[in-house]
Amino acid sequence: MHTRYEMAERVSYLTLLGNVGLTLIKLIVSLTTTSVALMADTVHSGSDALSTLVVLFGIKVAKSPPDEEHPYGHGRAETLVASILALSLIVIGIGVMWSAVTTFIAKDYSIPSTLALWATGISVLAKEVMYRYTVVVGKRTNSNALIADAWHHRSDAVSSIAAFIGIYLARLGWPLLDPLVATVVAFFVIRVGWSILRVSIDELMDGQEDMAMLESVRTLAVAVTQVHSAYNVKVHKYGADYHVDLVLRVPANLRVSEAHDLSHKVKDSICKELPQVTHVDIHVEPEVQEKSEESRPTQSCQ
Numbered sequence: 001m002h003t004r005y006e007m008a009e010r011v012s013y014l015t016l017l018g019n020v021g022l023t024l025i026k027l028i029v030s031l032t033t034t035s036v037a038l039m040a041d042t043v044h045s046g047s048d049a050l051s052t053l054v055v056l057f058g059i060k061v062a063k064s065p066p067d068e069e070h071p072y073g074h075g076r077a078e079t080l081v082a083s084i085l086a087l088s089l090i091v092i093g094i095g096v097m098w099s100a101v102t103t104f105i106a107k108d109y110s111i112p113s114t115l116a117l118w119a120t121g122i123s124v125l126a127k128e129v130m131y132r133y134t135v136v137v138g139k140r141t142n143s144n145a146l147i148a149d150a151w152h153h154r155s156d157a158v159s160s161i162a163a164f165i166g167i168y169l170a171r172l173g174w175p176l177l178d179p180l181v182a183t184v185v186a187f188f189v190i191r192v193g194w195s196i197l198r199v200s201i202d203e204l205m206d207g208q209e210d211m212a213m214l215e216s217v218r219t220l221a222v223a224v225t226q227v228h229s230a231y232n233v234k235v236h237k238y239g240a241d242y243h244v245d246l247v248l249r250v251p252a253n254l255r256v257s258e259a260h261d262l263s264h265k266v267k268d269s270i271c272k273e274l275p276q277v278t279h280v281d282i283h284v285e286p287e288v289q290e291k292s293e294e295s296r297p298t299q300s301c302q
Contacts, residue, residue, distance in 0.1 A: 075238035089193030
């Protein structure tokens with residue numbers, strides 16, 4: 001069975017070949033036509049090829065085992081890659097929008113050739129296939145980097161659809177629609193980029209958005225005999241992996257060795273039921289009369 005990293009690398013290499021091929025086709029056609037929308041679409045496809053190279057680098061780093069300097073592993077390399085791809089989407093969107101605006105100002109409209117229609121039509125089909133393939137593997141492997149790359153493909157497919165419509169209408173006598181469509185495409189690309197960037201930044205800052213995961217950990221912990229309660233549950237996402245921290249309340253008369261064995265039972269239960277969890281850190285405290293402490297956050301050293 002292929003590991004998640006092997007699956008991610010395979011889909012990345014396949015889509016890289018597809019992106020390079022599409023970029024070359026659209027570049028050749030764009031040199032023989034004057035369509036602003038097609039030129040923007042060509043740049044977008046080229047950026048997809050570069051983004052896939054970045055994903056491959058991130059996967060290579062992420063699969064490196066933990067070491068002394070990185071005891072929690074290198075999984076967040078995928079999150080960094082997703083952030084880079086999101087930023088590139090935003091920059092590309094701004095660049096395309098700027099190109100369209102300058103065309104409006106200069107009123108440099110032109111009628112694209114039929115060849116431009118064929119190029120964008122082929123791009124729509126190819127990029128949609130790449131999106132569906134990549135997003136399925138990304139969700140299966142829980143890879144934010146692959147999902148971000150998939151949205152690169154989808155945004156390119158949408159931009160190709162918009163370019164096709166703009167070119168077609170321009171050929172019918174509305175050349176103004178060519179740069180107008182490019183502006184709409186740019187807005188969509190920027191919106192997708194911001195959405196991915198927001199999620200990636202939140203993950204890098206240890207945002208606790210997965211409430212279902214938190215509740216699952218708490219439920220599994222208290223289901224173990226002699227665990228009175230579990231609180232201060234925290235889930236940290238490292239690429240595709242999850243690291244869990246929590247505090248257990250146990251009977252005050254337990255010996256140290258018994259409390260230690262109990263914590264291992266909780267850890268084994270969590271890892272068995274939630275395979276995406278790779279690290280579990282447990283702090284054990286004796287049950288006390290003051291229940292109010294359970295709602296208290298982790299005490300700071302300051």
